[in-house]
Amino acid sequence: MAHVSLPHDAKAGPTKPEVRAVLLGKLALEPTDHFVEVGSCTGAVTVEAARRAGRVTALERKPNRLETTRKNLAANDAGGNVELRESEAPEGLPTDADALFLGGSRNYEAVLDHAAAHRIDRVVMNVSRLEVAGAATEAFRERDLLEEVVQFQVSHGYELAGATSFDSQNPVYMLVGGAGEVAADGGERPTDSRRSPSRGVDGGRR
Numbered sequence: 001m002a003h004v005s006l007p008h009d010a011k012a013g014p015t016k017p018e019v020r021a022v023l024l025g026k027l028a029l030e031p032t033d034h035f036v037e038v039g040s041c042t043g044a045v046t047v048e049a050a051r052r053a054g055r056v057t058a059l060e061r062k063p064n065r066l067e068t069t070r071k072n073l074a075a076n077d078a079g080g081n082v083e084l085r086e087s088e089a090p091e092g093l094p095t096d097a098d099a100l101f102l103g104g105s106r107n108y109e110a111v112l113d114h115a116a117a118h119r120i121d122r123v124v125m126n127v128s129r130l131e132v133a134g135a136a137t138e139a140f141r142e143r144d145l146l147e148e149v150v151q152f153q154v155s156h157g158y159e160l161a162g163a164t165s166f167d168s169q170n171p172v173y174m175l176v177g178g179a180g181e182v183a184a185d186g187g188e189r190p191t192d193s194r195r196s197p198s199r200g201v202d203g204g205r206r
């Protein structure tokens with residue numbers, strides 16, 4: 001993964017590099033995609049998404065954090081394809097997104113309503129709090145958006161007395177799914193082989 005420089009003074013974020021790697025794998029962004037991020041904060045995800053997707057819309061409710069996103073896009077020589085919106089989703093969400101990531105959880109149910117109504121193909125949400133993870137999993141399921149829940153925890157090794165010990169980060173709950181296209185018979189179908197774990201070549205969604 002290419003290096004991302006991220007000076008920031010925001011209390012939240014940035015999404016950690018290893019978590020971004022899994023996230024970007026699940027989103028599988030392509031040059032034809034319009035990607036939307038809810039809660040861009042430091043811009044860590046926005047910068048990497050801008051290198052992959054054709055178009056990015058980044059929403060952030062806090063003006064100082066949106067400014068941080070702007071600065072970090074510039075610091076990473078990215079952003080020509082990024083539109084920044086100071087907005088609290090679902091306000092300001094575009095209707096033509098292919099992929100959407102919720103890094104911020106405010107109003108997430110309304111954001112998921114939007115994703116379902118506008119048939120957004122890939123939807124991923126990261127959650128760190130247990131109770132929110134449970135409620136959000138249910139909210140994905142109720143809207144028929146859920147494909148998988150991934151939980152993982154990253155630990156970094158450090159040298160201790162000539163051996164290796166580990167510093168652990170908080171666990172991350174990653175909710176992965178999206179709205180399939182509506183088939184001619186009115187039923188849902190996957191848009192391609194990556195849409196369903198049972199159909200994927202490697203047994204995974206992406």
Ligand SMILES: C[S@@+](CC[C@H](N)C(=O)[O-])C[C@H]1O[C@@H](n2cnc3c(N)ncnc32)[C@H](O)[C@@H]1O
Binds near residue numbers: 043088089103106108
């Ligand atoms: C955990 S941080 C996201 C970190 C970000 N992915 C990064 O790498 O820097 C959550 C951010 O989402 C923003 N946020 C939360 N809910 C939001 C909403 N509904 N619309 C826009 N921004 C939101 C918060 O202000 C905060 O900056």
